[in-house]
Amino acid sequence: MDERKQRVLQAVVQDYIESAEPVGSRTIARRHDLGVSPATIRNEMADLEMLGYLEHIHTSSGRIPSSMGYRFYVDGLMQPKRLTDEEKEQIDLWYRARVKRIEEVFQETARLISHVTKNVALVLAPQMTKSAFRCLQFLPLDDRRSVAVLMTDAGFIENRIVAMPSGASFEDFQRMARVINDCLAGCTLDAIPKAAYRKIRAEISDETLYEAALDVIRRALDGTDGKKRLYLGGTREILSQPEFRDVERVKEILLMLEEEELLKEILSAHLGDGLRVTIGQENDYKGIQDCSIVTATYHLDGELLGTIAVLGPTRMEYGKAMSLLGYMNEHLSDVVRRLGWQG
Amino acid sequence: MDERKQRVLQAVVQDYIESAEPVGSRTIARRHDLGVSPATIRNEMADLEMLGYLEHIHTSSGRIPSSMGYRFYVDGLMQPKRLTDEEKEQIDLWYRARVKRIEEVFQETARLISHVTKNVALVLAPQMTKSAFRCLQFLPLDDRRSVAVLMTDAGFIENRIVAMPSGASFEDFQRMARVINDCLAGCTLDAIPKAAYRKIRAEISDETLYEAALDVIRRALDGTDGKKRLYLGGTREILSQPEFRDVERVKEILLMLEEEELLKEILSAHLGDGLRVTIGQENDYKGIQDCSIVTATYHLDGELLGTIAVLGPTRMEYGKAMSLLGYMNEHLSDVVRRLGWQG
DNA sequence: GTTAGCACTCATTCGCCCCGAGTGCCAACG
DNA sequence: CGTTGGCACTCGGGGCGAATGAGTGCTAAC
Numbered sequence: 001m002d003e004r005k006q007r008v009l010q011a012v013v014q015d016y017i018e019s020a021e022p023v024g025s026r027t028i029a030r031r032h033d034l035g036v037s038p039a040t041i042r043n044e045m046a047d048l049e050m051l052g053y054l055e056h057i058h059t060s061s062g063r064i065p066s067s068m069g070y071r072f073y074v075d076g077l078m079q080p081k082r083l084t085d086e087e088k089e090q091i092d093l094w095y096r097a098r099v100k101r102i103e104e105v106f107q108e109t110a111r112l113i114s115h116v117t118k119n120v121a122l123v124l125a126p127q128m129t130k131s132a133f134r135c136l137q138f139l140p141l142d143d144r145r146s147v148a149v150l151m152t153d154a155g156f157i158e159n160r161i162v163a164m165p166s167g168a169s170f171e172d173f174q175r176m177a178r179v180i181n182d183c184l185a186g187c188t189l190d191a192i193p194k195a196a197y198r199k200i201r202a203e204i205s206d207e208t209l210y211e212a213a214l215d216v217i218r219r220a221l222d223g224t225d226g227k228k229r230l231y232l233g234g235t236r237e238i239l240s241q242p243e244f245r246d247v248e249r250v251k252e253i254l255l256m257l258e259e260e261e262l263l264k265e266i267l268s269a270h271l272g273d274g275l276r277v278t279i280g281q282e283n284d285y286k287g288i289q290d291c292s293i294v295t296a297t298y299h300l301d302g303e304l305l306g307t308i309a310v311l312g313p314t315r316m317e318y319g320k321a322m323s324l325l326g327y328m329n330e331h332l333s334d335v336v337r338r339l340g341w342q343g
Numbered sequence: 344m345d346e347r348k349q350r351v352l353q354a355v356v357q358d359y360i361e362s363a364e365p366v367g368s369r370t371i372a373r374r375h376d377l378g379v380s381p382a383t384i385r386n387e388m389a390d391l392e393m394l395g396y397l398e399h400i401h402t403s404s405g406r407i408p409s410s411m412g413y414r415f416y417v418d419g420l421m422q423p424k425r426l427t428d429e430e431k432e433q434i435d436l437w438y439r440a441r442v443k444r445i446e447e448v449f450q451e452t453a454r455l456i457s458h459v460t461k462n463v464a465l466v467l468a469p470q471m472t473k474s475a476f477r478c479l480q481f482l483p484l485d486d487r488r489s490v491a492v493l494m495t496d497a498g499f500i501e502n503r504i505v506a507m508p509s510g511a512s513f514e515d516f517q518r519m520a521r522v523i524n525d526c527l528a529g530c531t532l533d534a535i536p537k538a539a540y541r542k543i544r545a546e547i548s549d550e551t552l553y554e555a556a557l558d559v560i561r562r563a564l565d566g567t568d569g570k571k572r573l574y575l576g577g578t579r580e581i582l583s584q585p586e587f588r589d590v591e592r593v594k595e596i597l598l599m600l601e602e603e604e605l606l607k608e609i610l611s612a613h614l615g616d617g618l619r620v621t622i623g624q625e626n627d628y629k630g631i632q633d634c635s636i637v638t639a640t641y642h643l644d645g646e647l648l649g650t651i652a653v654l655g656p657t658r659m660e661y662g663k664a665m666s667l668l669g670y671m672n673e674h675l676s677d678v679v680r681r682l683g684w685q686g
Numbered sequence: 687g688t689t690a691g692c693a694c695t696c697a698t699t700c701g702c703c704c705c706g707a708g709t710g711c712c713a714a715c716g
Numbered sequence: 717c718g719t720t721g722g723c724a725c726t727c728g729g730g731g732c733g734a735a736t737g738a739g740t741g742c743t744a745a746c
Contacts, residue, residue, distance in 0.1 A: 024739050039689055042740070060695045060739045139480045139492060147500060149482055149492060157490060159500045235578065236597040239590055247582055247590060254579045367708050382720055385709070403708045403726045 008044045010077040013065045020242040022062030067280035074318050081319040083327050106231040114234020117321050119312030121233040124267045126306045128156040129190035135181050138173045165208045176213050179203040243313040256287050267307045270295040280314040292316050296325040298332045351387045353420040356408045363585040365405030410623035417661050424662040426670050449574040457577020460664050462655030464576040467610045469649045471499040472533035481516045491559050508551045519556050522546040586656040599630050610650045613638040623657040639668040641675045
């Protein structure tokens with residue numbers, strides 16, 4: 001593919017991303033300074049179509065890029081846009097103004113991304129169960145119940161009300177906590193070895209108390225896993241995309257966005273690959289083969305990681321999405337740290 | 344207004360709610376057994392229009408109810424529908440299956456209501472700051488930080504990481520907690536008297552420690568107030584309403600639904616009135632004068648209360664919405680209690 | 687290799703007509 | 717006097733065809 005073809009392809013993709021209308025040879029000749037006439041561009045476009053980079057809806061309607069065309073554009077033609085200092089400032093401001101509690105980081109990140117890109121944003125929060133047990137403590141609530149507080153090395157904190165079996169005192173509970181803390185020290189939450197349970201069993205002779213201990217561990221863990229991990233943003237924003245002018249189309253995508261498991265799967269598939277773009281038919285899942293996804297994985301101090309993503313029509317501002325995610329990727333952990341999650 | 348007019352009005356409202364199309368005299372004669380001819384019904388409808396209960400888009404298109412018409416229907420004509428045992432069973436199942444943690448109750452309630460009514464659901468959670476201070480406890484995290492856990496009488500639990508000033512030991516913090524617990528006992532969180540602060544000041548002589556104490560209290564409180572209190576559900580469901588066939592209309596309502604403060608205001612205005620219906624032009628806020636809101640306030644053991652609401656086009660199944668909210672109203676506190684929030 | 691010219695293709699828009707649902711009024715009926 | 721049937725009138729919506737315009741593909745000339 002020669003230089004000029006590339007420039008034509010670039011022009012087509014850029015114009016189409018901007019206008020959302022099939023673009024014709026004349027338009028390109030007018031708006032881009034290629035130094036050739038529309039007729040020549042027509043010839044080039046016909047060639048590009050032969051090569052699979054452009055598509056025709058029908059004879060006589062401008063061309064639109066194919067998935068392959070977008071791919072070539074993203075890989076080579078697009079000039080990677082960096083965020084300006086001003087934009088970075090804005091992002092920082094957004095966090096300062098809106099995120100008061102660590103739990104809000106993910107939701108607000110999704111909102112921010114969708115707001116900037118005008119597309120759907122997905123944020124997959126790190127799994128608490130992947131981090132290591134630090135300690136379990138009890139606080140007295142009343143004579144029948146106490147509050148179990150579970151902390152992990154990554155700084156997750158969970159609290160939960162547990163009933164105390166009649167006959168057991170708060171002191172019994174505190175002793176129990178010490179045993180559990182000893183036995184589970186350093187265990188990753190989703191992989192507590194059988195041996196640890198045996199050790200607890202050995203330490204706690206009282207049957208009811210042992211049952212209570214198990215219950216506490218179970219309850220402390222189960223909430224953490226069932227906890228919402230996928231945050232969505234921008235289901236409103238996509239309405240401004242011409243692709244979703246028709247309500248049926250909107251319903252379709254919203255229906256899909258409710259399938260949390262499916263989305264998690266899609267995002268998990270991209271885990272660990274840094275910044276990555278999947279375009280149109282490159283998607284495995286059929287329902288979004290007219291959409292593209294840009295994903296980035298972020299790290300929080302070493303082990304823990306999650307994924308942030310932008311989902312939108314193939315006609316997406318890839319440069320913007322990529323630079324934004326790239327920035328978030330680097331700085332999300334800073335934000336989290338500033339908010340006091342992790343030292 | 345005589346008996347027959349009422350039956351005609353009832354027929355018009357019911358048919359319109361069902362079909363979303365303006366209803367004509369012939370349709371009513373066919374579908375409702377009023378024992379009179381379409382001509383007679385036409386006359387009655389003309390009268391009802393004079394009286395303000397029905398409206399005409401223009402000559403020769405069936406009638407649709409006015410706000411006043413809906414009001415008359417809701418107040419007198421509608422037969423109040425009770426939930427069947429089966430439906431109640433379903434609701435209970437929903438909660439059992441989906442609500443694992445107390446924090447999810449409100450979001451899931453919103454989802455449930457929107458799912459059943461096919462309209463937007465709003466749930467205003469009770470304010471933590473309206474409940475009374477029970478105790479503040481510290482848990483050690485590492486040598487520089489500890490976790491402050493705040494509990495209130497209503498069973499709210501908040502946790503937050505606080506830095507310990509250098510030089511202060513964990514024991515200092517625990518002493519501080521005891522002082523704070525003494526001084527704030529029984530105070531409502533949003534109305535801590537000046538005297539309480541003076542008392543703390545008097546008890547804690549060390550300047551840095553006092554600052555730290557204030558910071559802890561402030562931080563424990565500020566998160567609780569900033570915490571999300573309004574839960575939305577069903578922004579997808581309303582797409583199936585013919586009123587929102589046009590994307591512009593959808594955008595409009597979604598935009599409004601983002602104005603959290605506005606929504607809180609609207610709901611707060613209905614606080615404490617039990618089950619209440621506001622129809623079309625009865626709404627103060629102009630943006631929803633073609634919508635109706637059904638609200639109900641629920642109580643959680645005495646003091647604490649919040650509001651649940653259904654927001655939809657005036658052509659709403661009032662009976663369904665009201666019976667559902669009525670039920671939720673009575674049983675939400677049961678659900679909460681079962682999940683262990685409050686004894 | 688590039689360009690101008692020309693015939694051809696569709697999608698869209700507009701006007702037009704017709705149909706059907708519905709009203710409003712009037713006259714007749716019991 | 718209330719009820720009914722009949723009839724003229726009114727719109728909205730669907731279907732049809734012509735005009736428009738953006739765009740292509742091809743060919744011949746530069």
